[in-house]
Amino acid sequence: xxxxxxQGRGGQGAQTAGNLLASTFFAQGRQVQSFASxxxxxxxxxxxxxxxxxxxxxRARCDIERADAILCFDSSLLDARLLGAAHPDTLIVVNSSRxxxxxxxxxxxxxxxxxxxxALARHxxxxxxxxxxxxxxxxxxxxxxxxxxxxxxxxEQAPALKRENVAACEGGYRSVEALLQRGxx
Amino acid sequence: xxxxxxxxxxxxxxxxxxxxxxxxRPKVVPGYPIxxxxxxxxxxxxxHASGELDAELITPESEHSVMAACIPASLTGVRVFTATASQxxxxxxxxxxxxxxxxxxIVMANVNRTPASPWGFWPDQTDSVAQRDTGWIQFYSxxxxxxxxxxxxxxxxxxxxxxxxxxxxxxxxxxxxVEPVEVPHQDVVDGFLPAYSPPHRIDPQNPESWGNxxxxxxxxxxxxxxxxxxxxVPEVALQADREWGALTGRSWGIVExxxxxxxxxxxxxxxxxxxxVRDAVDALRQSGxxxxxxxxxxxxxxxxxxxxxxLVGVPDVVVLDRNYSPGHGGVLHQELRAALYxxxxxxxxxxxxxxxGGMNVSAERIADLVRETVVGxxxxxxxxxx
Numbered sequence: 235x236x237x238x239x240x241q242g243r244g245g246q247g248a249q250t251a252g253n254l255l256a257s258t259f260f261a262q263g264r265q266v267q268s269f270a271s272x273x274x275x276x277x278x279x280x281x282x283x284x285x286x287x288x289x290x291x292x293r294a295r296c297d298i299e300r301a302d303a304i305l306c307f308d309s310s311l312l313d314a315r316l317l318g319a320a321h322p323d324t325l326i327v328v329n330s331s332r333x334x335x336x337x338x339x340x341x342x343x344x345x346x347x348x349x350x351x352x353a354l355a356r357h358x359x360x361x362x363x364x365x366x367x368x369x370x371x372x373x374x375x376x377x378x379x380x381x382x383x384x385x386x387x388x389x390e391q392a393p394a395l396k397r398e399n400v401a402a403c404e405g406g407y408r409s410v411e412a413l414l415q416r417g418x419x
Numbered sequence: 420x421x422x423x424x425x426x427x428x429x430x431x432x433x434x435x436x437x438x439x440x441x442x443x444r445p446k447v448v449p450g451y452p453i454x455x456x457x458x459x460x461x462x463x464x465x466x467h468a469s470g471e472l473d474a475e476l477i478t479p480e481s482e483h484s485v486m487a488a489c490i491p492a493s494l495t496g497v498r499v500f501t502a503t504a505s506q507x508x509x510x511x512x513x514x515x516x517x518x519x520x521x522x523x524x525i526v527m528a529n530v531n532r533t534p535a536s537p538w539g540f541w542p543d544q545t546d547s548v549a550q551r552d553t554g555w556i557q558f559y560s561x562x563x564x565x566x567x568x569x570x571x572x573x574x575x576x577x578x579x580x581x582x583x584x585x586x587x588x589x590x591x592x593x594x595x596x597v598e599p600v601e602v603p604h605q606d607v608v609d610g611f612l613p614a615y616s617p618p619h620r621i622d623p624q625n626p627e628s629w630g631n632x633x634x635x636x637x638x639x640x641x642x643x644x645x646x647x648x649x650x651x652v653p654e655v656a657l658q659a660d661r662e663w664g665a666l667t668g669r670s671w672g673i674v675e676x677x678x679x680x681x682x683x684x685x686x687x688x689x690x691x692x693x694x695x696v697r698d699a700v701d702a703l704r705q706s707g708x709x710x711x712x713x714x715x716x717x718x719x720x721x722x723x724x725x726x727x728x729x730l731v732g733v734p735d736v737v738v739l740d741r742n743y744s745p746g747h748g749g750v751l752h753q754e755l756r757a758a759l760y761x762x763x764x765x766x767x768x769x770x771x772x773x774x775x776g777g778m779n780v781s782a783e784r785i786a787d788l789v790r791e792t793v794v795g796x797x798x799x800x801x802x803x804x805x
């Protein structure tokens with residue numbers, strides 16, 4: 235079973251991103267479960283979205299305490315509580331303009347892939363709405379789900395600016411691909 | 420898999436409930452939004468706006484007024500659905516008694532959430548277990564699919580015995596969890612739920628009245644009638660569940676035994692935690708501990724005979740309560756002890772307050788708790804665990 239945590243702040247779209255990811259795995263024919271835990275749901279407070287994908291029906295109904303991968307919408311959320319769910323093999327994709335080397339020095343023992351979500355979102359005309367970029371980047375870093383299935387889901391479910399969101403998703407994907415080809419992350 | 424009779428969709432537990440309500444063709448749907456129930460009401464409103472739900476939607480000023488609208492609507496002889504959570508359910512409390520006394524077979528979904536104070540939005544079943552003496556039938560569901568199936572079955576059961584029925588699922592773990600759900604086609608549900616036609620109804624053309632002042636003897640007889648109706652529920656619910664199984668391939672039982680064969684320890688719980696317990700049971704079995712799960716789906720009436728049959732001769736029972744009755748303990752723990760009292764070969768019953776307030780309870784933790792608990796003697800009180 236693949237277990238993923240998406241961590242964001244209320245209003246950033248972490249819950250939407252979790253449901254988009256679940257929809258994409260579902261479109262591949264996989265079993266999925268996605269839920270967010272946000273208590274008071276105020277703009278700006280931490281929101282955790284949990285996604286499970288498996289080839290068998292998923293029965294567990296609890297938070298993810300050991301994640302295979304974490305997508306973090308804001309590097310200020312990369313704190314001890316979130317890292318408590320990470321182990322040395324956990325992939326961490328974080329929305330940050332910093333270089334991979336920064337995280338290698340600041341967080342030794344963790345595999346952190348930064349993606350400059352804000353710059354890419356602006357480039358694709360989405361302002362500060364980073365979730366399509368981050369999902370594309372995450373899909374490349376995790377090697378799942380496939381880009382074509384993800385782009386189709388984003389295109390179907392984006393409430394507005396569908397073309398821009400699909401392009402941003404692919405842009406995020408390519409940016410991580412370039413990073414990996416440089417051997418930087 | 421999807422077939423001609425059902426379609427697989429990706430739905431939250433709340434949207435699965437809204438689909439079930441739509442498919443049951445209620446005529447009146449009073450509602451008041453409250454986190455984490457709101458998506459049920461939002462989806463029903465969408466269905467109504469698009470013409471897919473032909474019902475009168477009423478949005479009174481409080482949950483108390485919602486139930487006050489449900490009761491007379493139901494007594495006119497039409498199907499009525501509503502949904503609430505936590506504070507909303509508690510505000511309805513007075514009228515929950517009235518609804519069962521009036522024998523109004525309303526179906527209500529409740530999303531289990533911590534009651535205030537302090538304020539919270541976490542999964543905890545104290546809100547609905549605290550309504551156990553109101554005369555409502557209560558089901559607890561583990562998944563979006565089960566919630567959909569249970570709401571549809573609830574109309575069948577409620578209308579057969581003329582008792583209102585509550586379908587509960589946990590906040591977030593079920594209410595907001597997106598997962599694959601088989602949504603049956605309308606004709607499947609129409610075949611399962613015949614048009615509702617009660618023997619008595621409020622009808623201006625044929626006047627009858629409800630709620631008159633009665634004598635002690637009449638009141639006493641009325642309460643006994645309600646009790647007799649509830650006593651029929653386990654059999655009626657099983658029959659409805661069997662027929663639903665024949666139509667859809669899914670049945671759930673009123674209790675479910677998971678890997679209880681030869682079990683040294685049976686874990687008893689209800690709601691979403693049952694899913695996590697299944698993983699814990701598999702892990703315990705893998706490590707040589709013969710464990711099983713007894714899931715309670717029908718909590719009111721408590722299916723005492725089924726519980727006794729399932730647990731007689733089991734050495735240890737561990738009850739996981741995601742609710743807390745201050746001064747008393749876990750409600751399921753106490754109810755189970757009462758249900759099994761005096762039988763031969765009664766199990767040792769250990770009560771754990773696990774997940775109260777929405778605390779996370781993982782499969783690994785459940786397995787450890789079971790191992791730690793069964794080595795000791797059972798205690799009279801429920802034990803707090805983390």
